[in-house]
Amino acid sequence: MKKRQRRSASRGRFSVILGLFGVAFIFLTFGYIAWEQRSRLLQRHEEDTRSNAFFLADHAARLFEVTDLTLKQTAALVEDESWYTIEPSRRLWEQIRAIKEALPYIDNIWLNDATGRLRMTSAQFPTPESNVADRDAFYAQYATDKGLFVGEPIIGRVTKEPTFMVSRRLQYPAGSFRGIVSVTVSLSYFSNYWGTLRLPKGSRITLLRGDDSKVLAQFPAPKDLAFVASDREAFENALVRNSRAGTYTFLSEGRERIGSYHRVGDLPLYIRVSIPQDAYWAPWIAQTRLYGAFALIALLALLALTALASQQFREQAASAAFLEKEVAERTRDLQSETNALEILNRTGAALSAELDLDRVVQSITDAGVVLTGAQFGALFYNVVDPGNDRYTLYALSGAPREKFSQFPMPRNTKVFGPTFEGSGIVRSDDITTDPRYGQNEPHKGMPEGHLPVRSYLAIPVVSRTGEVYGGLFFGHEKPGVFTERAERLMVGLAAQAAIAIDNGRLYQAAQHEIEERKQAQTQQSLLIRELHHRVKNTLATVQAVVGATARSTSNIDEFYEAFVGRIISLANTHSLLTEAVWQTASLREILEKELSPYRHDSGERIVLEGPAVELPSEAAVPIGMAIHELTTNAAKYGALSVSSGRVTVRWMSEPQAEGVRLKLCWTESGGPPVQPPKRQGFGSRLLHRVLTTQLNAKVDMEFEQAGLRVSIDTILKEATLLDPAA
Numbered sequence: 001m002k003k004r005q006r007r008s009a010s011r012g013r014f015s016v017i018l019g020l021f022g023v024a025f026i027f028l029t030f031g032y033i034a035w036e037q038r039s040r041l042l043q044r045h046e047e048d049t050r051s052n053a054f055f056l057a058d059h060a061a062r063l064f065e066v067t068d069l070t071l072k073q074t075a076a077l078v079e080d081e082s083w084y085t086i087e088p089s090r091r092l093w094e095q096i097r098a099i100k101e102a103l104p105y106i107d108n109i110w111l112n113d114a115t116g117r118l119r120m121t122s123a124q125f126p127t128p129e130s131n132v133a134d135r136d137a138f139y140a141q142y143a144t145d146k147g148l149f150v151g152e153p154i155i156g157r158v159t160k161e162p163t164f165m166v167s168r169r170l171q172y173p174a175g176s177f178r179g180i181v182s183v184t185v186s187l188s189y190f191s192n193y194w195g196t197l198r199l200p201k202g203s204r205i206t207l208l209r210g211d212d213s214k215v216l217a218q219f220p221a222p223k224d225l226a227f228v229a230s231d232r233e234a235f236e237n238a239l240v241r242n243s244r245a246g247t248y249t250f251l252s253e254g255r256e257r258i259g260s261y262h263r264v265g266d267l268p269l270y271i272r273v274s275i276p277q278d279a280y281w282a283p284w285i286a287q288t289r290l291y292g293a294f295a296l297i298a299l300l301a302l303l304a305l306t307a308l309a310s311q312q313f314r315e316q317a318a319s320a321a322f323l324e325k326e327v328a329e330r331t332r333d334l335q336s337e338t339n340a341l342e343i344l345n346r347t348g349a350a351l352s353a354e355l356d357l358d359r360v361v362q363s364i365t366d367a368g369v370v371l372t373g374a375q376f377g378a379l380f381y382n383v384v385d386p387g388n389d390r391y392t393l394y395a396l397s398g399a400p401r402e403k404f405s406q407f408p409m410p411r412n413t414k415v416f417g418p419t420f421e422g423s424g425i426v427r428s429d430d431i432t433t434d435p436r437y438g439q440n441e442p443h444k445g446m447p448e449g450h451l452p453v454r455s456y457l458a459i460p461v462v463s464r465t466g467e468v469y470g471g472l473f474f475g476h477e478k479p480g481v482f483t484e485r486a487e488r489l490m491v492g493l494a495a496q497a498a499i500a501i502d503n504g505r506l507y508q509a510a511q512h513e514i515e516e517r518k519q520a521q522t523q524q525s526l527l528i529r530e531l532h533h534r535v536k537n538t539l540a541t542v543q544a545v546v547g548a549t550a551r552s553t554s555n556i557d558e559f560y561e562a563f564v565g566r567i568i569s570l571a572n573t574h575s576l577l578t579e580a581v582w583q584t585a586s587l588r589e590i591l592e593k594e595l596s597p598y599r600h601d602s603g604e605r606i607v608l609e610g611p612a613v614e615l616p617s618e619a620a621v622p623i624g625m626a627i628h629e630l631t632t633n634a635a636k637y638g639a640l641s642v643s644s645g646r647v648t649v650r651w652m653s654e655p656q657a658e659g660v661r662l663k664l665c666w667t668e669s670g671g672p673p674v675q676p677p678k679r680q681g682f683g684s685r686l687l688h689r690v691l692t693t694q695l696n697a698k699v700d701m702e703f704e705q706a707g708l709r710v711s712i713d714t715i716l717k718e719a720t721l722l723d724p725a726a
Contacts, residue, residue, distance in 0.1 A: 060271055066514065077096070078111060086120055100183075104189070107161060116138050135165060141169040143177075146167075162224075162225055163185055163187060166183050187221065190205075191220070209270075230272075235250065245261060247261075257274045297326070347363055347493070347496065365378060365379045368493055374474035381470040418458075427456070452477040455482050459490045461501070469497075584615060585620040586614060594624075607650075609651075610652060613660070616717060634671070662712070666709070668708045
């Protein structure tokens, strides 16, 4: 009996020793996990600040690139203008206003002369009285060209809004200071945009200059530009170590913070994202409480096991087995939560650094499949078809894309309706038992070849503006797979997807805007070359007209009258070509401009009959001159010299392989008797030589008794722009 008691006491002592060892082990494990979790939270917060600083710096760099293009475009508009023509020009104001309206983050565009006086602004017209000579964005450019200069925050004298100025120097060809062109960037744009980001509590975003650490914008936005100052010396020391990007600690408002900075492109500007040094404290306390609860459960179980072991060995073994099972289940739950957090963090970091929509939505879909335990998942994009009710596949995970081509895309049925409309979440343990399922033609349920879906989860992806971008859909062939936890995770993932799609769209819009500006500059260069080419041709034509008129006239009055008439005819033709950007001119309009002074109200004296014909610029000038010579000749000697005379012009056109064939016939009747001229004048030489040489035309002149008859037969080639390399 004593031996059994000693054995029982020995077992009891051994159990107590094991129990104490277990208690010590639990405390040590709890302390190690708590310390490890603290280190992980610190590391995660530091990585988040670095990735956010990189993303926001890239975003700001693109904004300033577009701002620089805007300043250059505005400077080009006023390059050939003087301040005295700029200020009263409403046309120029409307152009600048249109540029401003295309950029939501720009408050207004401003033009100031060398004294700082405001000469034009997109804010209002006529221009209000204002002067910026005391603004750093002005006097920094006064002595030398600073390129793109970003000024300190100000309250606008005209708009009364908090902004900062971004300026470029305007100068005369000799290099002297002419003034500045600038834009004011609204601080509310940055605070509104930064406010959409998912940041830890206590985070602060700052846009500041690198040379003097001047704060330009900050989130949370302060009142009256009262920005929160930070340790300038610490920031400058960090820049010495790495002028592009880095992480450092500094003191702000008596509180130590961790900040990551990143340079904005090649500008002397930086984005800094900072959080309090102790920001990890609240989540660490929450997780430590969770771990403490687990540790307390384990401790109580171990104490109970120890107490029971002192009484009965089997009960001790049973309790130990039960405790082991509980710890394993809790560990699995904890591991599952840890894995989910790691996936969400990894996905969030990828979304913050990625602007390509295809990769963004694919990352979201893949993460959703892993987090929910789905067999397959998809993101369907909301595309309205003629029936106003269809999605289209954007990203797919867990199944080959070819599988989705075997059945129609989702339609706006009662099952899919909440997702299409963004009105709610659909989660079903077995979608085939849902009363809304199987009510629509032609399938009345699951189409042939469809993926075997029983468990079903659908989350709408809705933007901040309320627009339904699409939906996240997940499925599994087994029923009852998706839990409330999976639903909550997917709601957060859908919100991240909406923000990422917004960012991707903004990036694509900025790229499209930049490409359009490049194309506009190319087109402008092309038109300038075309203008040079046409001016040279026009001068050559005027020179030829001067020489030909001088040879065909006998005195200065006769020369002046003939020369002025021909120049006016040439100018009329050029006016028609200019209205069509020097491409074509209407044959009927050329005839009407020349013959309109000789029309009667009855309309019988001048007859024009023929289809619409557009003359290319190469043909419009010689044909216009020829019509002018025929009209002048008829007014002096022919049918238009008497009231009973009549001029009929008929023409026809037909397509040919090399262009359009034009046949034109000029017929005079009712005028004085016609006799062939004794010498060839300018008009005859123009008709026979110029038309034949330049247009390869066939010209016939018949001096009939009843009146002059002229026929022109030529091929009109299609109008083309001048080669940019010419």
